Amino acid sequence: MSLKYGILGFLSKWEATGYDLKKEFDDFMSIFWHSHLSQIYPELGRLEQEEYITSCLLPQTGKPDKKIYAITDKGKQELITWLLSPPEAPKLKDSFLMQVSFMDNIPASEVIFQLKAYQKEREQRLAKMKHIFQERWESIRERNVMKSRILMSSAVVRRGLEQEIQYIRWCRDTIELVESCSALWSQDTDKSDLPEGEYIRFSDVEPLFRKYYGNLMED
Amino acid sequence: MSLKYGILGFLSKWEATGYDLKKEFDDFMSIFWHSHLSQIYPELGRLEQEEYITSCLLPQTGKPDKKIYAITDKGKQELITWLLSPPEAPKLKDSFLMQVSFMDNIPASEVIFQLKAYQKEREQRLAKMKHIFQERWESIRERNVMKSRILMSSAVVRRGLEQEIQYIRWCRDTIELVESCSALWSQDTDKSDLPEGEYIRFSDVEPLFRKYYGNLMED
């Protein structure tokens, strides 16, 4: 149900077409949401029907006509009601972490390969976010006017940057960990009746683990 | 499409019923995925039809009969193929961050209230995760056997803990930021034709911003 509020939130500050909204979902809003045009257009239709937004048609030559949407008072009220309602419990869906947690089923070399590939992807995302961030920063500094909206979107930007940086760092650390423990993979390819002494003990790698967890275990 | 692999991944190590799987999705796997029983049962049916898993019926007295599922070779192969396939680009959906980015529309006091509520939620999640983590840690230490599976799930646990800790810290820092800038909200309740001098300048709060971003802006 959040696409609705993503649209209302954006329209609470600027008028926009469906196409504009899509760009915003690919740009700044990509920090917390994404959507396809084929979902945005019908949603705009529904929101207009329920009178949360109004549209006005702008004929263009050479290009297709634009339908510019604006928020209504009813729409703004709906947005505010949502903003004041209790925040939803986070429901994480991270298919890469799922892959990682089952990667004892593939060779250590492949694990490292996958971690490196993902790290690269996140580095690209970070670079894109930094770019967005720097552009905004400069335009804000030029106009030299401070608003609460700028404060809140800056907070969101910080969260986005932090998240990427930490994920990248985790990839790096985990690659190192797997590299230094790759012997575990040759061990446990199911020769299940080896004598006890043949197994690597947990106590052998415990110091390495403590280092990997850092101060996360305290408390 | 990841529920399928969540199930196959779990069954690659242990046999389980639909009910067991649900518990696992609420427990350890909640770090990266969640699912409802009403989705798990039909999915198990499909996986069995496609011969990725097999079931055996265990009659019970007093309790309903159990249907215990086990992975087949074909299923294990399917899992491995997925594990080796390129990791998906992350598609974040964080409705709380969406709320935050539009919170210039509600009073600063309400912003702080929402941030505190969310911080509490994440603290509870962290406490739960630490609990899961400590239980596992102890049982691993007792058995004193190291396996690659333990290494990978430990990496996932670290990611989960980190994520929570950092989100909580962000909430704390952002509450402070909003508190020290709450004057912005009284300013911009749309008295749009105030003389220029009445506005808070960006340059006035820039030092505060630099502190809030820390070393995130550096390249």
Next chain:
DNA sequence: GCTGACATGTAACCCGTTACATGATTCC
């Protein structure tokens, strides 16, 4: 007597993704 754990499922609905459909202009 009621809640919660155990155990399995179906049905309706909503949300989100991929594919299809159109058509001009600009840049390489």
Next chain:
DNA sequence: GGAATCATGTAACGGGTTACATGTCAGC
């Protein structure tokens, strides 16, 4: 000549959530 941008949408499908449906046993 082909890809990318601007601009709008529909249709089919798949995945995920909520509600419905059933029934026993243990513990408070």
